Amino acid sequence: xxxxxxxxxxxxxxxxxxxxxxxxxxxxxxxxxxxxxxxxxxxxxxxxxxxxxxxxxxxxxxxxxxxxxxxxxxxxxxxxxxxxxxxxxxxxxxxxxxxxxxxxxxxxxxxxxxxxxxxxxxxxxxxxxxxxxxxxxxxxxxxxxxxxxxxxxxxxxxxxxxxxxxxxxxxxxxxxxxxxxxxxxxxxxxxxxxxxxxxxxxxxxxxxxxxxxxxxxxxxxxxxxxxxxxxxxxxxxxxxxxxxxxxxxxxxxxxxxxxxxxxxxxxxxxxxxxxxxxxxxxxxxxxxxxxxxxxxxxxxxxxxxx
Amino acid sequence: xxxxxxxxxxxxxxxxxxxxxxxxxxxxxxxxxxxxxxxxxxxxxxxxxxxxxxxxxxxxxxxxxxxxxxxxxxxxxxxxxxxxxxxxxxxxxxxxxxxxxxxxxxxxxxxxxxxxxxxxxxxxxxxxxxxxxxxxxxxxxxxxxxxxxxxxxxxxxxxxxxxxxxxxxxxxxxxxxxxxxxxxxxxxxxxxxxxxxxxxxxxxxxxxxxxxxxxxxxxxxxxxxxxxxxxxxxxxxxxxxxxxxxxxxxxxxxxxxxxxxxxxxxxxxxxxxxxxxxxxxxxxxxxxxxxxxxxxxxx
Numbered sequence: 215x216x217x218x219x220x221x222x223x224x225x226x227x228x229x230x231x232x233x234x235x236x237x238x239x240x241x242x243x244x245x246x247x248x249x250x251x252x253x254x255x256x257x258x259x260x261x262x263x264x265x266x267x268x269x270x271x272x273x274x275x276x277x278x279x280x281x282x283x284x285x286x287x288x289x290x291x292x293x294x295x296x297x298x299x300x301x302x303x304x305x306x307x308x309x310x311x312x313x314x315x316x317x318x319x320x321x322x323x324x325x326x327x328x329x330x331x332x333x334x335x336x337x338x339x340x341x342x343x344x345x346x347x348x349x350x351x352x353x354x355x356x357x358x359x360x361x362x363x364x365x366x367x368x369x370x371x372x373x374x375x376x377x378x379x380x381x382x383x384x385x386x387x388x389x390x391x392x393x394x395x396x397x398x399x400x401x402x403x404x405x406x407x408x409x410x411x412x413x414x415x416x417x418x419x420x421x422x423x424x425x426x427x428x429x430x431x432x433x434x435x436x437x438x439x440x441x442x443x444x445x446x447x448x449x450x451x452x453x454x455x456x457x458x459x460x461x462x463x464x465x466x467x468x469x470x471x472x473x474x475x476x477x478x479x480x481x482x483x484x485x486x487x488x489x490x491x492x493x494x495x496x497x498x499x500x501x502x503x504x505x506x507x508x509x510x511x512x513x514x515x516x517x518x519x520x
Numbered sequence: 521x522x523x524x525x526x527x528x529x530x531x532x533x534x535x536x537x538x539x540x541x542x543x544x545x546x547x548x549x550x551x552x553x554x555x556x557x558x559x560x561x562x563x564x565x566x567x568x569x570x571x572x573x574x575x576x577x578x579x580x581x582x583x584x585x586x587x588x589x590x591x592x593x594x595x596x597x598x599x600x601x602x603x604x605x606x607x608x609x610x611x612x613x614x615x616x617x618x619x620x621x622x623x624x625x626x627x628x629x630x631x632x633x634x635x636x637x638x639x640x641x642x643x644x645x646x647x648x649x650x651x652x653x654x655x656x657x658x659x660x661x662x663x664x665x666x667x668x669x670x671x672x673x674x675x676x677x678x679x680x681x682x683x684x685x686x687x688x689x690x691x692x693x694x695x696x697x698x699x700x701x702x703x704x705x706x707x708x709x710x711x712x713x714x715x716x717x718x719x720x721x722x723x724x725x726x727x728x729x730x731x732x733x734x735x736x737x738x739x740x741x742x743x744x745x746x747x748x749x750x751x752x753x754x755x756x757x758x759x760x761x762x763x764x765x766x767x768x769x770x771x772x773x774x775x776x777x778x779x780x781x782x783x784x785x786x787x788x789x790x791x792x793x794x795x796x797x798x799x800x801x802x803x804x805x806x807x808x809x810x811x812x813x814x815x816x817x818x819x
Contacts, residue, residue, distance in 0.1 A: 222628065228702055229627045236618040236672055237633055242657075243669055244640040250649025314539055327543050329805055330550050336797055338731030340749045344756055344790040345553045348560070354783045356556045359571050390549065398809055422535065455733055459753065473647075480648045481738065493646020504642055 254491040260484065274491040287475070287492075293381075294472040298449040300385040305442055311393055312400035313430055317422070328401075331394025339455035342391060346460070350374050374460070380468035384460065399441070400434055407433035436515060443511050447504040450496050472496060554794065561788040565781055583788040592743075593751065593789070599663070600748040604729040607667035611725045614671040616718060619680035620706050641674045647738070654739055665739045666732070666747075676721045683717040684710060719807045730797065748793045755789050758782060 222230075254274055256267045278287060311331075318324050334342070349355050350373050358370040373383045411429045420428065454473040461469065470478075476496070480489020512518045560568050564578030571577075587593055621627055622634055659665040687710075695709055711718065733749040740746070 225702075226626050226628055229621060229624055230629075232702055233618065233621045233627060233633065236614065236621070237636070239614075239672055240637060240640060243653075244643065244645075245636075247645035247649040247653045248643070250645055250652055253649070253652070315543070317535075318539060318543070319536070323540070323543075327547050328809075329802065330547050332805070333554075333798075333801060334550055336727050336731075336801060337794060338733055338749050340733050340753045340756075341731075341790065341794055344752060344786065344793075345557065347756060348557050348787060348790070349553050354560075354569065356553075356573070360573070363571070393546075394550070422532070458734070458737070476647050477738070481651065486648055486652075489648040490646060493644075493648055497644050497646055500644070501642055 250490060251494050253487055254494055256487060258487045258490075260486065270487065274487045275495075278488060278491050278495070286470075289467060290470055290472055290475040293468060293470055294450060294452055296381055297384060297452050297469070297471060298445075300381060301388060301452075302442070302445050302449075304385060304389055305438070305445060307389060308393055308396035309400050309434065309438055312397040312404060312434075313426055315397065316401060316404050316430075317426075328394065328398075332398070333394070334391045335395035337391075339453075339459045342387060342456070343459035346374060346387065375462060375464040377465050377468050380465040384456065384469060387460075388456070399437060403434040403437045404430060439515060440511070443507045447500065447507040449503065450500055554798070557787050557790050557794075561784070561791045565784045568784065569781065583784055584792070587785065587788050587792065592746075593748075593792070595744060596746050596748045596751040597792070599666075599745060600730060603663070603666040603732075603747065604726055607670060607729040608722055608726045610667055610671050611673065611676070612718060612722050615673060615676045615721065616680050616711060616714065617703075617706055618672055619677045620684055620710050621702070622677070622681050623684045624702070637672075637674050637677060651738060660739050661742050661745065662740075663745055666729070666735060669735075670725070670728075673725075676725070679721060680714065680717055683714055687713060716807075716810060720810060723804045723807045727797070752789055752793050756786055 255270055255272070257270045257273075258267055280287075315324060315327060318327075337345075347355070349357050350371070352358055352370040352372050355370075358367075361367045362370065373379060376383070407429065411433070412425060415425045415429050450472055452471040452473060454477065457469050457471050457474045458477075461474070472492075476489050476492050479485050479492070508518045556572065559574075559576040560572050561583055562576040562579055562581070563572055564580050565583070567577035622630060622637075624630070627633070654660055654665060654669070659668065691709065691713070692705060695705055700708075731749060732747065733753065736745075736747045736750040
């Protein structure tokens with residue numbers, strides 16, 4: 215407990231009173247909602263107090279996981295995992311970006327590239343949708359204007375409404391948005407590598423690529439592993455804004471992800487109990503994943519992430 | 521002796537050529553879409569629909585004028601600016617103060633409280649229970665739903681706490697001898713000294729507030745509390761009424777002005793929502809780069 219002893223003096227009291235509102239705040243906004251999990255076990259209807267609501271047991275969990283062949287939840291799971299998997303597959307890209315950027319000699323170009331490639335990270339997904347619309351729309355998007363003008367294509371392309379490339383398209387958008395920003399942490403890691411290592415490699419006669427392979431990559435591998443493991447533990451969360459913004463009837467089957475599904479079913483269709491059950495499932499699985507990944511981290515790098 | 525100077529050989533030249541080309545291409549992809557929307561919004565509507573590439577066709581500010589004088593947009597802009605300013609101020613102050621208190625070893629239950637805070641990053645009750653709670657405390661359809669739930673964030677708190685812990689304790693000791701209370705210590709001493717990390721947190725929070733969309737979507741149905749992001753979304757989906765009621769005397773004076781089409785409206789409103797970020801961005805860049813470096817050291 216407290217090293218200063220158990221007695222509460224004036225200082226401790228003042229500290230505690232100052233901190234108390236924040237503690238209550240944290241409890242209210244983060245832990246009190248957990249009591250809401252009880253709604254998953256009742257036939258909850260808005261407006262009816264909990265005491266008067268019939269008990270439902272695991273009915274909603276069964277309903278949610280009724281995996282008939284056409285079940286929507288199965289599709290949602292598939293989409294969520296596929297998109298997360300594609301995201302994990304592309305995690306080396308910021309690393310490559312950072313390494314290549316650090317090899318650039320011209321400082322002005324470096325700064326220029328870094329400034330403008332980090333820009334997309336700071337706009338909302340709604341704005342990204344607006345930009346995608348300005349780029350890809352069939353009538354006014356500049357891509358179609360340019361491609362048709364150059365006669366490279368006969369018909370306009372419409373990636374925004376194309377279900378078969380939806381996963382790749384969304385992944386590409388994610389990359390566009392976050393590549394520059396994600397590379398910053400790797401650039402910081404590269405900056406932290408001891409320059410003596412490079413000098414030693416020089417003496418051993420290593421060329422540019424050998425130096426990258428044997429000095430730079432091992433130097434930033436710890437950072438990469440931590441970020442990779444965190445990405446794995448977040449596999450069920452794809453984000454909401456992105457898929458809400460790009461949702462339309464033609465790509466719904468491909469990009470309806472778990473978070474969106476919970477929103478649509480729980481709030482949109484007013485299935486509060488079902489939505490709560492799904493949310494519970496997601497939270498529990500996420501925690502299990504996180505701790506498993508933490509254990510894996512312990513084994514790989516000797517120390518856990520959290 | 522270290523060898524300096526660039527090695528000029530084929531491999532080097534080839535590498536640099538490819539490198540610069542790839543970066544040039546990607547940077548172009550990051551910049552051009554914004555530029556395109558900008559010049560489209562500055563173009564005369566009819567000419568623009570025939571194709572805009574490098575420069576505006578028929579330069580005009582009319583699109584901006586007609587949108588900015590539209591009541592719904594002015595309202596949304598006000599809401600967004602208000603929430604960004606107050607939300608960021610509240611979040612920065614509360615998170616920093618709480619972070620400071622948590623660095624004090626004399627705080628009773630310090631370890632427990634800190635654990636509780638850190639655990640909020642992994643524990644998520646889910647959308648529905650959270651929604652019901654927000655409704656229960658009366659924040660639904662209130663402006664305050666935009667700022668109060670974000671007053672203390674675990675991630676920012678950890679950033680600030682780590683930063684303060686790296687400050688030498690002697691700074692505080694001399695002030696405490698003079699009998700200053702914790703709050704005064706924080707406001708007069710710690711906060712000013714933590715400006716680097718405070719700046720980073722401010723940038724992230726402000727950007728988050730400006731870009732926030734889902735809280736409007738989920739908790740607010742009152743159109744007077746609509747944010748710019750929500751308005752933008754609805755215009756993009758053709759749901760919102762964005763056509764202008766051009767007054768007849770204006771029409772008489774400006775016969776050549778063309779009514780904006782939905783596409784023009786979309787481009788212009790996109791620019792209106794983006795421009796603040798574009799303007800502020802170059803100044804902010806060094807803050808978040810520094811902040812990430814600080815965070816990277818911790819990680």
